[in-house]
Amino acid sequence: MAFEIPRVDPLPFRVAVIGGGGTGAALAWDLALRGFRVVIFERGEFLSGTTGRHHGQLHSGARYASGxxxxxxxxxxxxxxxxxxxxxxxxxxxxxxxxxxxxxxxxxxxxxxxxxxxxxxxxxxxxxxxxxxxxxxxxxxxxxxxxxxxxFDAWRVPAAFLAGARELGAELRPWTGVVGFDATDGRVTAARVRDRARAAAENRIEADCFVIACGAWGGTVGALAGLEVPVxxxxxxxxxxxxxxxxxxxxxxxxxxxxxxxxxxxxxxxxxxxxxxxxxxxxxxxxxxxxxxxxxxxxxxxxxxxxxxxxxxxxxxxxxFGSALDEAAGRAASRDFAVLDHETDGMAGIASVVGGKATTLRVMAEKAADLVCRKLGVERSCRTLETAPPSWRDLYRGRAP
Ligand SMILES: Cc1cc2nc3c(=O)[nH]c(=O)nc-3n(C[C@H](O)[C@H](O)[C@H](O)COP(=O)(O)OP(=O)(O)OC[C@H]3O[C@@H](n4cnc5c(N)ncnc54)[C@H](O)[C@@H]3O)c2cc1C
The missing domain is CATH 3.30.9.10 (D-Amino Acid Oxidase, subunit A, domain 2)
Known part of the structure; x- marks a missing residue:
């Protein structure tokens, strides 16, 4: 039986998610479920950053309870x-x-x-x-x-979210790294991307909102827009x-x-x-x-x-989460996450999600998608707690070589 995802009316906004790790995958799924047009860029294979290499512990939180x-x-x-x-x-x-x-x-x-x-x-x-x-x-x-x-399986959880996002029409762009941004009047209007799967062709991609979900690479990608992302x-x-x-x-x-x-x-x-x-x-x-x-x-x-x-x-x-931490501050750094609206740094149309853990990828995505809604004046609440994604297998099923 085909897997049916309950759909909502499509919204007239395109959101570009930058970074195809667990956080970006969960965000693409959340935004697509709310009715946004979504494109997600990953400079390598999806989940090839930290997500594909973590320890695989689904934390109950006991490790962090006292601190x-x-x-x-x-x-x-x-x-x-x-x-x-x-x-x-x-x-x-x-x-x-x-x-x-x-x-x-x-x-x-x-x-x-x-x-x-x-x-x-x-x-x-x-x-x-x-x-x-x-x-x-x-x-x-x-x-x-x-x-x-x-x-938990480091790949399968986010792969299920990517499969769900694609089922809802999201454009998945692996091997496509963001190499720059275009901004007009203090607003990011487009990302410049290099598509390594297509002879390194460079394209300009417009969107109504950009979200940097690049994990440990957040600082590097933010700098392309002149932003200091604290990672x-x-x-x-x-x-x-x-x-x-x-x-x-x-x-x-x-x-x-x-x-x-x-x-x-x-x-x-x-x-x-x-x-x-x-x-x-x-x-x-x-x-x-x-x-x-x-x-x-x-x-x-x-x-x-x-x-x-x-x-x-x-x-x-x-x-x-935090800028230029030293070793001691790094050890003490919280495993919590933050969602940052860079309009407060003087650049509209772009946000970042930083820090966190693979265990909390869904709630990180929820908070980031809530911010996108606020920025675009959209009232659509999160549906990821009540909607199961399809199987991770669907990401690979029916794919041509
Ligand atoms: C050793 C270790 C063990 C861990 N163990 C656990 C654990 O057991 N349980 C747990 O819950 N958490 C664990 N974590 C934490 C967890 O792995 C991370 O918090 C989580 O995977 C981060 O996901 P992410 O999507 O934010 O980042 P990433 O998975 O790193 O994704 C960011 C992506 O952005 C891409 N990117 C970078 N630059 C660009 C660009 N210019 N254009 C497009 N894409 C770009 C990268 O290629 C990367 O794939 C562990 C972390 C480490 C380091």
Whole structure:
């Protein structure tokens, strides 16, 4: 049976989304559902930026509950929403936070209180029960809490949104990078794009509103319009070994830091991550020190990680919200997001969405699309909470080579 998306009357406005990662994909879907004509530009393959390389943890928010209750609440709400909207891209396996020493065990009280305040169900279980649930877990576990974390497929969630947007008429333009903007009287009227799939042809694309959803590249793309988009790229490395050493997402019971989450993905176990600020989000590689550190960190949680065969190691750029952060500020930077109307910077017709997490891509898109509506004087509310997108498979089905 064909998948039917309930449609609304088309609007006479064209919106250009720049950046085909998870945020841009969710935004294209949201705008198309509201009736906008949408075009989305991605300079490479869709999802080839940070989105296609993240850890794959669908955050319940427990990780952030004590330090950043707002993002924790948001993660919990979005976890529930995504589980309902894109179930075939999610493995609802649950999460365990474990203390491996006295200091971490002592943090348990604050952790439990903060989760309760943020509305995240966290239930303490005995170390014996934790090891019964996850036999590969370290025997050093002193305290453990069950939380509703999960694993999701980094590609399939946004691929479903792209499939839905295209079904509603959105124009998907992979391999098409924005290389400049044209502005008249303080208003962006067109983007200049280079289409690498068509012999690098350069075109001028007009739209009523442009939204930069370029993650860690937001600063570079904003600069093309003379804007300062407050994003600092931070490299994060991950290490995957062959075999599932756990079925749940296992985290250290302590404030967020490096090498403290073990995520099972398909037939792999992935430990992550690290963080260091970088000049450019391009061509990032993990260092030998990071790989050695991650190997040790994985083994602390699941001892078999120490000798498991390495499958891969990679690095991706975290889009930290904030300009020119130093290392200390970068570590403390919130994982929350912001939607910026650049009319306040003297440039109309353009906005940015910055920061955030893959778990919160839908709500980031909702807030960005709300801003587009306000800018264009349109009253159309968000429909992405009540409308499931088609399957991610539909992005590829029926495509000519
Ligand atoms: C190591 C690491 C692990 C993480 N793990 C998790 C996790 O487990 N769970 C979670 O929820 N979040 C996680 N995150 C965060 C999450 O991955 C990001 O917040 C999210 O993927 C960002 O999506 P985005 O669409 O904003 O950016 P991106 O996915 O980077 O998309 C931006 C796109 O813009 C494109 N672009 C750049 N310049 C141009 C241009 N000139 N023209 C057109 N397109 C352009 C890029 O090619 C890119 O594809 C992790 C991040 C890192 C770094």
């Amino acid at each position: 950043d209750p707002e993002i924790a609440r948001e993660c919990m709400a979005e976890t529930l929403a995504l589980r309902r909207l894109v179930p075939d891209a999610i493995e609802y396996n649950g999460g365990l936070f474990v203390a491996l020493d006295g200091e971490e065990a002592a943090y348990g009280g604050r952790f439990a209180e903060a989760c309760a305040e943020a509305g995240i169900p966290a239930r303490e279980v005995s170390p014996a029960r934790a090891r019964e649930l996850e036999p590969g877990l370290s025997s050093r576990v002193e305290r453990a809490f069950l939380v509703p974390d999960g694993t 600092t790229p931070a490299a994060g490395s991950m290490l995957a070994v062959k075999g599932r050493l756990c079925d749940m997402v296992i985290s250290r019971l302590r404030p967020p830091g490096d090498g403290d989450i073990l995520v099972p993905q398909r037939g792999l176990s992935i430990i992550g991550s690290t963080q260091r600020l970088v000049e450019s989000p391009d061509a990032l590689l993990p260092t030998d020190e990071e790989i050695a550190f991650l190997r040790q960190s994985g083994a602390a949680l699941a001892p078999a990680f120490a000798d498991a065969e390495i499958d891969s190691a990679w690095c991706a750029a975290r889009p930290l």
